[in-house]
Amino acid sequence: xxxxxxxxxxEQKWRKNxxxxxxxxxxxxxxxxxxxxxxxxxxxxxxxxxxxRGYVISDVWSRYKMLQGHYVIHPMGWDAFGLPAENYAIKMxxxxxxxxxxNISNIKRQINEIAAVYDWDMEVNTTDPEFYKxxxxxxxxxFKEGLAYEKEFPINWCPSCKTGLANEEVVNGCxxxxxxGVTKKNLRQWMLRITKYADRLLDDLDKLDWPEKVKKxxxxxxxxxxxxxxxxxxxxxxxxxxxxxxxxxxxxGATFMVLAPEHEMAKELAVDETKKAVEDYIYQSSMRSxxxxxxxxxxxxxxxGSYAVNPINNKKIPIWLSDYVLAxxxxxxxxxxxxxxxxxxxxxxxxxxxxxxxIAKDGQSIxxxxxxxxxxxxxxxxSGDWNGMxxxxxxxxxxxxxxxxxxxxxxTNYKLRDWVFSRxxxxxxxxxxxxxxxxxxxPVPEDQLxxxxxEVESYQPTGTGESPLADIEEWVNTACPCCGKPAKRETNxxxxxxxSSWYFLRYVxxxxxxxxxxxxxxxxxxxxxxxxxxxxxxxxxxxxxxxxTKFLYDIGMVxxxxxxxKLFNQGMITxxxxxxxxxxxxxxxxxxxxxxxxxxxxxxxxxMFVGPPELDAEWDDRGIDGxxxxxxxFWNLVMDNKDKNVTATRxxxxxxxxxxxxxxxxxxxxxxNTVISGxxxxxxKMIEMAKxxxxxxxxxxxxxxLMAPFAPHLCEELWEAMGHSESVYENQWPQWDExxxxxxxxxxxxxxxGKTKAVITLAADIDKDSALTAGKEALGDKLSGNIVKEIYxxxxxxxxxxx
RNA sequence: GCCGGUGUGGCGGAAUGGCAGACGCACCAGACUCAAAAUCUGGCGAUGGCAACAUCGUACGAGUUCAAGUCUCGUCACCGGCACCA
Numbered sequence: 001x002x003x004x005x006x007x008x009x010x011e012q013k014w015r016k017n018x019x020x021x022x023x024x025x026x027x028x029x030x031x032x033x034x035x036x037x038x039x040x041x042x043x044x045x046x047x048x049x050x051x052x053r054g055y056v057i058s059d060v061w062s063r064y065k066m067l068q069g070h071y072v073i074h075p076m077g078w079d080a081f082g083l084p085a086e087n088y089a090i091k092m093x094x095x096x097x098x099x100x101x102x103n104i105s106n107i108k109r110q111i112n113e114i115a116a117v118y119d120w121d122m123e124v125n126t127t128d129p130e131f132y133k134x135x136x137x138x139x140x141x142x143f144k145e146g147l148a149y150e151k152e153f154p155i156n157w158c159p160s161c162k163t164g165l166a167n168e169e170v171v172n173g174c175x176x177x178x179x180x181g182v183t184k185k186n187l188r189q190w191m192l193r194i195t196k197y198a199d200r201l202l203d204d205l206d207k208l209d210w211p212e213k214v215k216k217x218x219x220x221x222x223x224x225x226x227x228x229x230x231x232x233x234x235x236x237x238x239x240x241x242x243x244x245x246x247x248x249x250x251x252x253g254a255t256f257m258v259l260a261p262e263h264e265m266a267k268e269l270a271v272d273e274t275k276k277a278v279e280d281y282i283y284q285s286s287m288r289s290x291x292x293x294x295x296x297x298x299x300x301x302x303x304x305g306s307y308a309v310n311p312i313n314n315k316k317i318p319i320w321l322s323d324y325v326l327a328x329x330x331x332x333x334x335x336x337x338x339x340x341x342x343x344x345x346x347x348x349x350x351x352x353x354x355x356x357x358x359i360a361k362d363g364q365s366i367x368x369x370x371x372x373x374x375x376x377x378x379x380x381x382x383s384g385d386w387n388g389m390x391x392x393x394x395x396x397x398x399x400x401x402x403x404x405x406x407x408x409x410x411x412t413n414y415k416l417r418d419w420v421f422s423r424x425x426x427x428x429x430x431x432x433x434x435x436x437x438x439x440x441x442x443p444v445p446e447d448q449l450x451x452x453x454x455e456v457e458s459y460q461p462t463g464t465g466e467s468p469l470a471d472i473e474e475w476v477n478t479a480c481p482c483c484g485k486p487a488k489r490e491t492n493x494x495x496x497x498x499x500s501s502w503y504f505l506r507y508v509x510x511x512x513x514x515x516x517x518x519x520x521x522x523x524x525x526x527x528x529x530x531x532x533x534x535x536x537x538x539x540x541x542x543x544x545x546x547x548x549t550k551f552l553y554d555i556g557m558v559x560x561x562x563x564x565x566k567l568f569n570q571g572m573i574t575x576x577x578x579x580x581x582x583x584x585x586x587x588x589x590x591x592x593x594x595x596x597x598x599x600x601x602x603x604x605x606x607x608m609f610v611g612p613p614e615l616d617a618e619w620d621d622r623g624i625d626g627x628x629x630x631x632x633x634f635w636n637l638v639m640d641n642k643d644k645n646v647t648a649t650r651x652x653x654x655x656x657x658x659x660x661x662x663x664x665x666x667x668x669x670x671x672x673n674t675v676i677s678g679x680x681x682x683x684x685k686m687i688e689m690a691k692x693x694x695x696x697x698x699x700x701x702x703x704x705x706l707m708a709p710f711a712p713h714l715c716e717e718l719w720e721a722m723g724h725s726e727s728v729y730e731n732q733w734p735q736w737d738e739x740x741x742x743x744x745x746x747x748x749x750x751x752x753x754g755k756t757k758a759v760i761t762l763a764a765d766i767d768k769d770s771a772l773t774a775g776k777e778a779l780g781d782k783l784s785g786n787i788v789k790e791i792y793x794x795x796x797x798x799x800x801x802x803x
Numbered sequence: 804g805c806c807g808g809u810g811u812g813g814c815g816g817a818a819u820g821g822c823a824g825a826c827g828c829a830c831c832a833g834a835c836u837c838a839a840a841a842u843c844u845g846g847c848g849a850u851g852g853c854a855a856c857a858u859c860g861u862a863c864g865a866g867u868u869c870a871a872g873u874c875u876c877g878u879c880a881c882c883g884g885c886a887c888c889a
Contacts, residue, residue: 172885172886212807213807213808213883213884216806216807216884217806217807217884217885220806220884220885221885223885223888225888225889227889243889244888244889245889246888246889247889258889299887322887323887324887324889325887325889326887326888326889328888329888329889330888330889333889334889335889336889337889341889342804342887343887343889344889346887413888413889414888415888535883535884538884539884578882609815609816609826609827610815610816611815611816612816615808615809616882616883617815618814618815620814620815620828622814622828622829623814623815623827623828624828625827625828626826626827626828627827629827629842630826630827632842673815673816673817673826674816674817674825674826676826676827677816677817677825677826677827678825678826679826680825680826680827681825681826684826747822748822749821749822750822751821751822751869751870753869753870754821754868754869754870754871755822755870756822759822788869789869790869791821791869791870793821793870796821796822797821797822797870799821799869799870800869801869801870
């Protein structure tokens with residue numbers, strides 16, 4: 001018996017060896033492959049087995065690509081700005097820089113336990129001034145291009161985090177981070193004009209090899225719709241109100257109009273009798289939180305006292321205010337066609353407004369509509385010249401027709417809003433803008449970047465909704481770079497997304513003092529070939545990164561428009577009953593003990609074995625025993641047979657080629673759980689063969705190479721034990737030969753009417769007639785009655801259909 | 804409400820329309836052992852039968868097919884996303 005498997009010794013040994021002789025080196029000849037992990041926020045609680053899974057997936061993929069002859073760019077870094085460190089600072093008085101550094105060193109130690117081929121020379125940290133210099137630089141560039149602008153308007157405000165939020169950060173009316181109900185607050189904010197890129201962000205989704213689900217989520221978020229803007233005159237005045245509608249075909253059915261309470265004309269439409277009610281309604285709406293507005297589906301509203309004129313039929317229709325109309329979508333005003341829109345219908349019913357049907361469903365007009373008919377299917381009625389037209393046709397043509405008639409114009413709309421980019425917090429990149437009374441907003445000159453984040457005494461946001469930076473007078477007061485007169489610095493900081501929107505560019509040139517990334521290195525190493533991370537970033541991070549990349553493309557910094565060619569979202573590892581692992585739930589499983597008891601290789605393989613990588617999986621410690629046993633059996637098989645000089649039999653050769661084929665196919669389709677079960681199956685098969693005739697060395701060596709992406713220490717050790725002085729990663733990924741894979745004989749199920757009655761073994765190349773004859777023979781007595789049909793699927797099945 | 808996804812043994816899960824349950828966990832029995840652990844061998848969907856075997860079985864109901872976990876239609880359940888977007 002050979003030495004038993006000792007994971008501690010082996011793993012220590014190879015860690016040291018790899019440090020001296022790295023296995024993933026850029027010799028300048030190999031083609032590059034950029035495999036990127038979503039970089040972590042260095043939280044205080046460290047890594048659990050769920051984080052491991054993602055990092056193991058990307059490392060398996062990286063090592064597989066290495067074996068296919070690539071130099072793999074596989075970096076890691078830290079998304080280290082953000083609220084937790086700042087809140088910790090408020091509570092404990094520790095500077096975020098200190099707690100962040102501590103967390104990073106702890107997590108780095110844990111990540112090293114994974115034994116991934118990360119290249120730490122490429123490490124980046126978003127809070128490093130040498131990094132955020134460029135985060136600020138991009139902002140200055142955007143400002144100069146007119147993409148960053150200031151605006152005062154009611155933004156999403158989290159009362160608990162005491163900061164403004166982007167639309168993307170509001171989930172069901174609550175703060176994405178802390179879950180507190182979001183309110184509106186009127187504040188001066190920095191905005192990024194992401195809407196200017198809406199069409200490109202939408203259209204370029206087609207180019208991406210991403211999960212359809214994520215592409216759809218992004219498309220839905222951008223929310224492009226086609227329709228028309230129609231102008232309505234306010235009766236008795238020369239004022240006009242413009243509405244946006246996707247259903248201009250129903251224009252004749254518009255019997256009232258509703259404005260958002262925040263609409264600029266809301267107040268002036270009130271007449272003496274309605275003035276008080278209108279002002280009350282506007283005030284009440286402003287006080288309601290988003291959650292409130294969303295939960296309460298019951299329509300509220302107030303009549304302004306004014307009327308508009310429907311331009312298509314000159315009918316007078318009342319103008320109402322209601323908070324079901326959103327101020328920041330379309331024009332903040334809508335025409336209401338209660339017969340063909342659910343919300344308008346509910347509103348009209350509640351307030352007794354007439355309902356006029358303009359599309360006849362199934363050619364019928366309905367007298368007392370019970371619900372709105374929202375399909376654009378049917379013939380137009382009550383619609384003047386449009387009567388008799390098909391609604392579906394009219395829906396497409398109406399925008400152009402309306403434009404020709406001079407009633408409005410054809411237009412498109414998006415749900416995507418500009419990005420609220422400023423935060424009233426300390427631990428983020430200072431926005432490099434100086435407010436000068438004479439020159440207006442002046443960016444900090446590029447040669448003066450980075451604008452360092454100053455020290456503060458208190459991290460607590462100020463009561464006025466300003467950042468703690470506002471309290472540092474000597475920092476705030478500065479000279480205008482333009483005219484030299486006294487001016488004030490912007491005190492807001494950037495959101496956490498600022499650094500993560502471009503970090504993947506910096507890895508490949510992280511020490512460059514002159515440029516964000518040199519053009520040469522960018523075009524040589526990017527874009528990212530494979531991006532691996534959780535699906536929770538399907539909208540925010542991925543959309544922002546795409547936006548930044550397109551901007552950098554436009555200003556000539558990079559020569560690609562999409563940062564991530566391929567995307568893989570791994571599922572979450574949960575505790576029992578699918579409960580998310582968290583410190584507060586007490587169900588966090590730390591990898592540390594498992595690595596100690598079973599070894600890194602066993603944990604890596606078990607992480608892959610728990611289930612399909614794209615699905616969530618409940619963690620169960622017990623399963624790792626199975627993987628550990630498998631590794632031991634494999635170890636013993638190789639160690640006991642490596643020196644026996646067995647000549648390969650036909651069966652051994654066949655098994656080897658089949659193994660290469662199966663494992664490669666499963667890897668290519670990212671079915672990593674079945675790769676592991678495949679190893680187990682072939683291991684069982686090899687053990688069985690070894691018992692009979694021994695096993696040849698080439699088959700053993702092949703299996704070691706195939707397993708190397710999954711169990712690196714084990715495979716290096718076995719490879720060395722088999723007499724090789726170079727690393728197992730010096731090999732090329734094995735190839736299979738179709739001919740060699742072919743079986744001589746096949747087991748064929750013999751069925752009557754689709755039910756298996758016998759199983760026979762036939763020569764693989766048998767002809768149809770002989771196969772059927774053999775099949776019928778095997779059935780014997782069971783074959784009674786009239787044979788209607790005989791089916792032979794080579795290598796699989798014989799089915800005799802009888803009456 | 805709309806849009807996705809999923810539904811298979813006690814459990815995790817596997818099956819290019821072709822023998823459902825690979826592989827593993829747990830469990831049961833046997834071997835080894837003074838004994839236990841470890842290891843090895845065998846068993847392990849349900850019902851009936853001593854047995855060979857038979858019947859049923861992939862959420863539920865229809866359908867297409869020689870053949871359906873897989874394709875089509877409908878229903879239910881759970882998960883995820885969006886949610887008054889005019």
